Amino acid sequence: MAKKILLLPGDGIGPEVTAVSRRLIDFLATEGIVELQVDEAPFGGAAYDLHGAPITAATIETALQSDAVLMGAVGGPQWSGLAYDLRPEAGLLKLREAMDVYANLRPAFCFNALAGLSSLKTELIAGLDILFVRELVGGVYFGQPRGIETLPNGEKRGLNTHSYTSSEIRRVARVAFDIARTRGNRVCSVEKGNVMEAGLLWREVVTELHAEEYADVELSHMLADNCAMQLVRAPQQFDVILTDNLFGDILSDIASMLTGSIGMLPSAAIGKPGAPGLYEPIHGSAPDIAGKGIANPCASVLSLAMAMRYSLERPDIAIAIEQAVGAILTDGQLTADLGGSASTQDIADTLLEAL
Amino acid sequence: MAKKILLLPGDGIGPEVTAVSRRLIDFLATEGIVELQVDEAPFGGAAYDLHGAPITAATIETALQSDAVLMGAVGGPQWSGLAYDLRPEAGLLKLREAMDVYANLRPAFCFNALAGLSSLKTELIAGLDILFVRELVGGVYFGQPRGIETLPNGEKRGLNTHSYTSSEIRRVARVAFDIARTRGNRVCSVEKGNVMEAGLLWREVVTELHAEEYADVELSHMLADNCAMQLVRAPQQFDVILTDNLFGDILSDIASMLTGSIGMLPSAAIGKPGAPGLYEPIHGSAPDIAGKGIANPCASVLSLAMAMRYSLERPDIAIAIEQAVGAILTDGQLTADLGGSASTQDIADTLLEAL
Ligand SMILES: CC(C)[C@H](C(=O)O)[C@@H](O)C(=O)O
Numbered sequence: 036m037a038k039k040i041l042l043l044p045g046d047g048i049g050p051e052v053t054a055v056s057r058r059l060i061d062f063l064a065t066e067g068i069v070e071l072q073v074d075e076a077p078f079g080g081a082a083y084d085l086h087g088a089p090i091t092a093a094t095i096e097t098a099l100q101s102d103a104v105l106m107g108a109v110g111g112p113q114w115s116g117l118a119y120d121l122r123p124e125a126g127l128l129k130l131r132e133a134m135d136v137y138a139n140l141r142p143a144f145c146f147n148a149l150a151g152l153s154s155l156k157t158e159l160i161a162g163l164d165i166l167f168v169r170e171l172v173g174g175v176y177f178g179q180p181r182g183i184e185t186l187p188n189g190e191k192r193g194l195n196t197h198s199y200t201s202s203e204i205r206r207v208a209r210v211a212f213d214i215a216r217t218r219g220n221r222v223c224s225v226e227k228g229n230v231m232e233a234g235l236l237w238r239e240v241v242t243e244l245h246a247e248e249y250a251d252v253e254l255s256h257m258l259a260d261n262c263a264m265q266l267v268r269a270p271q272q273f274d275v276i277l278t279d280n281l282f283g284d285i286l287s288d289i290a291s292m293l294t295g296s297i298g299m300l301p302s303a304a305i306g307k308p309g310a311p312g313l314y315e316p317i318h319g320s321a322p323d324i325a326g327k328g329i330a331n332p333c334a335s336v337l338s339l340a341m342a343m344r345y346s347l348e349r350p351d352i353a354i355a356i357e358q359a360v361g362a363i364l365t366d367g368q369l370t371a372d373l374g375g376s377a378s379t380q381d382i383a384d385t386l387l388e389a390l
Numbered sequence: 391m392a393k394k395i396l397l398l399p400g401d402g403i404g405p406e407v408t409a410v411s412r413r414l415i416d417f418l419a420t421e422g423i424v425e426l427q428v429d430e431a432p433f434g435g436a437a438y439d440l441h442g443a444p445i446t447a448a449t450i451e452t453a454l455q456s457d458a459v460l461m462g463a464v465g466g467p468q469w470s471g472l473a474y475d476l477r478p479e480a481g482l483l484k485l486r487e488a489m490d491v492y493a494n495l496r497p498a499f500c501f502n503a504l505a506g507l508s509s510l511k512t513e514l515i516a517g518l519d520i521l522f523v524r525e526l527v528g529g530v531y532f533g534q535p536r537g538i539e540t541l542p543n544g545e546k547r548g549l550n551t552h553s554y555t556s557s558e559i560r561r562v563a564r565v566a567f568d569i570a571r572t573r574g575n576r577v578c579s580v581e582k583g584n585v586m587e588a589g590l591l592w593r594e595v596v597t598e599l600h601a602e603e604y605a606d607v608e609l610s611h612m613l614a615d616n617c618a619m620q621l622v623r624a625p626q627q628f629d630v631i632l633t634d635n636l637f638g639d640i641l642s643d644i645a646s647m648l649t650g651s652i653g654m655l656p657s658a659a660i661g662k663p664g665a666p667g668l669y670e671p672i673h674g675s676a677p678d679i680a681g682k683g684i685a686n687p688c689a690s691v692l693s694l695a696m697a698m699r700y701s702l703e704r705p706d707i708a709i710a711i712e713q714a715v716g717a718i719l720t721d722g723q724l725t726a727d728l729g730g731s732a733s734t735q736d737i738a739d740t741l742l743e744a745l
């Protein structure tokens with residue numbers, strides 16, 4: 036049976052880069068290389084403009100019926116004044132929660148051809164290859180109670196709850212250990228257990244699971260502030276970094292920025308074995324360059340590759356796509372974010388040829 | 391009347407570096423340059439070993455009666471197994487709370503002589519001069535409820551509460567705006583209001599105070615994950631960064647690491663006008679080099695300088711100390727952390743001569 040993929044182009048440059056992934060999919064289908072049923076739906080600000088909500092129940096339903104969801108990007112200044120639940124970001128959080136994609140895989144690796152773009156001295160990033168496993172559907176992003184309340188004295192109070200249960204920690208830690216075994220076999224678990232009990236429990240549960248089932252993997256623990264420093268000082272020390280939703284957001288962004296090519300980096304969010312995965316570029320909607328035809332489509336295309344690997348059972352195509360992207364870089368065909376002058380279409384054309 | 395300073399040497403290299411600040415104070419007193427009453431008390435792990443608690447009620451009382459408190463560093467592996475409230479870090483949190491030092495000033499500047507030590511390319515850090523104003527006695531560090539509970543199904547749940555009231559945000563924002571006026575006149579306020587209502591309120595209150603009283607200061611807002619990236623990409627864009635306790639912990643650590651000389655950086659924590667301030671190096675207790683006489687005392691000495699400026703009404707001495715430290719660097723007398731071979735005593739001797 037054909038696998039199903041749902042495209043959610045979203046806002047800003049999202050539609051432009053997702054269109055390139057779609058061209059790739061259509062090409063692979065036409066050539067008979069894959070059998071894929073493709074759906075598409077508005078998402079984020081685009082969905083709000085059409086339906087008054089950043090994601091509709093129908094879109095969530097379609098996502099849950101798919102094998103993979105490929106997102107572009109969400110958000111933009113025109114929606115920033117909306118009520119909290121109507122903002123484009125709220126749609127993304129709702130989708131992550133509904134799909135229960137608890138493990139966000141965020142690779143930060145350095146394309147050799149692009150090493151010069153990093154802010155870091157070249158010797159500090161040569162061979163950099165970190166994989167973040169970020170918990171994605173818990174922590175302070177989702178904890179209850181939350182909100183802004185008015186106190187008896189008339190003051191306001193903003194409140195969010197950071198919470199994790201042992202099983203929430205355990206299931207994402209399992210993903211980190213399993214993936215570590217396929218790479219450098221090292222996991223660094225990151226929390227702030229010196230000031231937060233939730234971090235203390237995090238460390239405890241990870242340590243326990245490690246002892247029970249993953250003693251062959253090298254496990255270390257690091258405080259979040261120290262990890263942020265180590266990422267700047269000596270990022271090559273890391274293999275897999277396992278952390279919570281909020282720290283993962285910040286730390287993985289540091290790491291991707293180190294590579295100098297954040298426009299190149301994909302991500303995957305996966306849930307229970309067999310459940311659909313959610314794939315998206317690390318970069319945002321970049322409203323400033325939207326509509327100009329100069330957005331870098333590589334992160335979207337590499338996200339599609341991750342979908343081929345983790346959800347669509349076509350690791351062979353994942354590799355082919357990754358190699359095609361690598362070849363583009365070696366040939367020096369670069370978009371503006373990488374200091375070149377190639378257009379989104381130029382890259383798309385070359386990618387198709389290479390495949 | 392003589393001003394009072396309380397020294398809390400603490401653990402690891404804390405006593406070694408604080409001893410250098412004490413030599414400086416004693417020298418200034420003997421020469422009749424300052425009149426200072428000096429007290430000293432064990433703190434952190436050292437206090438736990440003596441008294442069974444990381445800080446005693448008597449020490450807190452002395453701190454509250456002082457004009458300034460100069461801390462060394464706390465913590466070390468030997469105390470890591472202690473109950474949560476007995477750990478050295480708990481002593482520090484208790485002291486911050488008792489002193490109500492809500493504004494943590496963390497400068498990240500680059501000593502020209504040390505620019506080569508940064509991980510960043512030199513052109514990215516030339517002239518770097520950021521001042522973090524980090525809220526220090528609220529947020530997820532202190533919010534209630536907190537703890538680890540056992541759920542009905544036998545699972546554990548770790549819980550911390552991130553909470554800020556308008557007045558807590560307002561008072562620390564005021565410090566940031568006031569200091570910005572004495573520097574580059576720009577404040578960047580950082581939160582994660584796109585996923586946390588507490589961040590939304592933060593932005594609202596800062597915006598309001600700005601409009602009411604500080605419209606002459608340039609105010610911008612940034613999400614915490616973006617700020618982490620911008621610190622790596624283009625740190626020179628920042629003047630004053632205002633943020634909460636947890637983000638401030640992580641982001642200021644990134645910034646200090648960028649300078650390449652974290653062993654050089656001081657910090658101040660101040661509360662209500664007239665209340666005592668708490669001063670401490672940014673660096674930790676560095677158990678691996680403790681007792682070897684090679685720790686860099688500059689951060690402690692520069693923290694003393696901040697105390698002279700903000701709590702002891704002697705900005706002239708602050709400047710003299712800062713110049714003496716600058717001269718040491720220019721002369722190339724460096725400790726091991728900066729790639730040199732000078733001992734803690736060498737630096738102390740030179741500093742005293744320079745003064
Ligand atoms: C858009 C925002 C809600 C999101 C997050 O904070 O998770 C983004 O920063 C990310 O990392 O995917």
Ligand SMILES: CC(C)[C@H](C(=O)O)[C@@H](O)C(=O)O
Nearest residue numbers: 229230260479480482483639
């Ligand atoms: C030691 C620890 C409790 C502390 C903190 O997290 O505030 C430290 O990291 C700091 O930044 O001063």
